[in-house]
Amino acid sequence: MFLLMKLFSTCFAVPDRRRDIVFLMDGSRGVKPAHILKMREFIFKVVNKFSIGPDAAQVAVVQYSDSQTTEFFLNTHTTKSKLGPAVKRLRLRGGNARNTGAALEYVLREHFIASRGSRKEQTVPQFLVLITTGQSADAYRVPALDLKIAGIMAFSVSVGHPDPVELQEIAFAPYLVFQTPTFQSLVQIPKEVITKLSTLGPPVVITEEPTVTIIEVTTTTILIKRDIAFLIDESSNVGQVYFSLVRDFIIKIIKSLSIGRDAVQVAVVLYSNEARTVFYLNSYTTQSEIVAHLNGLRPTGGRTLNTGAALDFVHKNIFTKATGSRIEENVPQMVFIITAGRSSDNVGPAAEALAQGGISTIAVGVGNAEEEEVKRIAYHRHRAFRVADFQSLDTIQSSVISSLIYRGATPIPSASKKDVVFLIDGSAGMGQSFLQVREFLLQVAQQLDIGPDKDQMAVVRYSSDPSIEFGLDTYLRKDEVLEGIRRLMPQAGRLLNTGAALDFIAKDVFSPSAGSRRDIGASQILVLITAGKSRDDVGPAASRVKQAGIMPIAIGAKNADTAELQKIVHDSTFVLTMRDFQQFSAIQQDLLDKMATKIIIDQVDDVKRDVVFMIDGSENVRSVFPAIKAFILRMVNN
Secondary structure (H helix, E strand, C coil): CCCCCCCCCECCECCCCCEEEEEEEECCCCCCHHHHHHHHHHHHHHHCCCCECCCCEEEEEEEECCCEEEEECCCCCCCHHHHHHHHHCCCCCCCCCCCHHHHHHHHHHHCCCHHHCCCHHHCCCEEEEEEECCCCCCCCHHHHHHHHHCCEEEEEEEECCCCHHHHHHHCCCHHHEEEECCHHHHCCCHHHHHHHHHHECCCECCCCCCCCCCCCCCCCCCCCCEEEEEEEECCCCCHHHHHHHHHHHHHHHHHCCCECCCCEEEEEEEECCCEEEEECCCCCCCHHHHHHHHHCCCCCCCCCCCHHHHHHHHHHHCCCHHHCCCHHHCCCEEEEEEECCCCCCCCHHHHHHHHHCCEEEEEEEECCCCHHHHHHHCCCHHHEEEECCHHHHHHHHHHHHHHHHCCEEEECCCCCCEEEEEEEECECCCHHHHHHHHHHHHHHHHHCCECCCCEEEEEEEECCCEEEEECCCCCCCHHHHHHHHHCCCCCCECCCCHHHHHHHHHHHHCCHHHCCCHHHCCEEEEEEEECCCCCCCCHHHHHHHHHCCEEEEEEECCCCCHHHHHHHCCCHHHEEECCCHHHHHHHHHHHHHHHCEEEECCCCCCCCCCCCCCCCCCHHHHHHHHHHHHHHHHHHHC
16 A cells, blocks of 8 residues: 655745754764764854744753653753753763664654643744764654654754765755764854754645555565674674674664575674684574574673684584575575684685685674785675774665675676776866876776777766767777777866766667677676766666666766765775875776676565655646656556
8 A cells, every 4th residue: 555645845934033943962872972072062052043032942952872861841941041051061871772763753752842842833943953973773764754744844964974865864855964074073064054943934844645546566575595604703802892883783784684494594603712603594583583692692702813713614614504504505605704803814715715615705894904804805805894993883784784685796707798888077077187087097998808809998978968989889999999088188068967977878878789798798887987966866867777787886086976976886885986086096906896897686586565655746746747647657567
């Protein structure tokens, strides 16, 4: 069954100085006392610009982690002389999980009500200012929508948040999202927030029943089989304090998987100087059993880290038929290792033995883990992840889950033919950096095996519109390709429509009539090089590119939007970013490695989906509403 809702959200500027403002502060694990001081300074700077009182602005503060704590309500402090000291007394309450969804639900239920000082019934603008440091551990979309329906204008203020989509979904409108990389810079943005709080009036929110009837769709469920052994460092490099962060990270991953005899099976092994099995692949058949066991897990410590021996232990003791391995049924076998230090033994032989045995290894290095060693452990370089500290594990969660669910990129033989298309930003934002891009293209072309029945290369330039500099079948020899690149000159287009360029690439460049050899097995590789954010939406075009069997690699510098680039690629590790284009040499080998791989996406026959269509019901879409209805019917029929 589908629920469709029309949501009108228009904010009006009003001269009324009355405001009800609730600040919701992230106090979860990873937030330090010093961070709370910066949040406190941010709040103080904001509220200090308003008159405070029953006929002016009212302020409340809530701190949250796995639970919520009200610091004070809207009607607690009725003068600025009382409110200021209360803000300055704010201290870190502490907690574990970041349950943003529950916190949003809490403030709506407990704070935006008349008994707690809310003047919503008097048409006083209602504001929520969320200050968060990372992704929510619970479901947040429904509570965020409830706030919008209630007319609460939510601001998303983030410090180092890895998921811009979450921030936008929580905020009442896209222009109420404020992102900053550090707590130090957090205290620099109150002016922007104050401007919005001062000028926005109460919104008009109208919800209606759907005007179109959509037939019910029944499909089948995703059924992915995996045997996954989690190998976790329990040495003094992790310790009691940080082990809980590692454990919770593993639990989040497991909760994203479908556990069962005919789905994903999980084993856990801890190691330092020696490895010890916590449970085997066939020990548990439900997610709840696994999570319960993990919640009680404690490290034994150890100063020595024998990662090579631990990998060998997993290979010989976990991936056997007796302990639940389904390798004879061709179920993918995977090792997921988290290590926080340099191994005392050689990891190479054990890692190679796993690979030769058809066991794929995903490696996560934290803190003192050696980056090159982590890459040697991983089945392939793009399956190696590195974070600076344990608090940053959440930033790689989605990429790690993708690597587990999808088989991802695996090496293809060097003899495989490649059709490589470079899509180059030709806007004014590129400027004289194009000369560096051109030199980079020359260096990459030198590394390709260009020739008849070998590699082919094309270059397309784009700004508002794309244009082919030379196609896949234009030049058959390397010297011709190099000369074609040398003739490229800088351009200065005004706009950057990356979405339109991606569509053009899929339809007009990677086509048999234009020289594509997809039908005879040549790898189809797109390398996007951009210096800015697209003016149009890249999402639909990126999906069409990937559905066409093209493997995108995105290179961004200057003002390129990393979140946008991640929408374009299959896996976030296929996004390469630099401060500027002078750093090309640092990514050249990584690009060549990625060009020597292909994405193999598991084909799943059984897929179950609950789909909600949300349709703009404003006057803006009246003329195109029949087309929208036809689009939804096509989606349902497919």
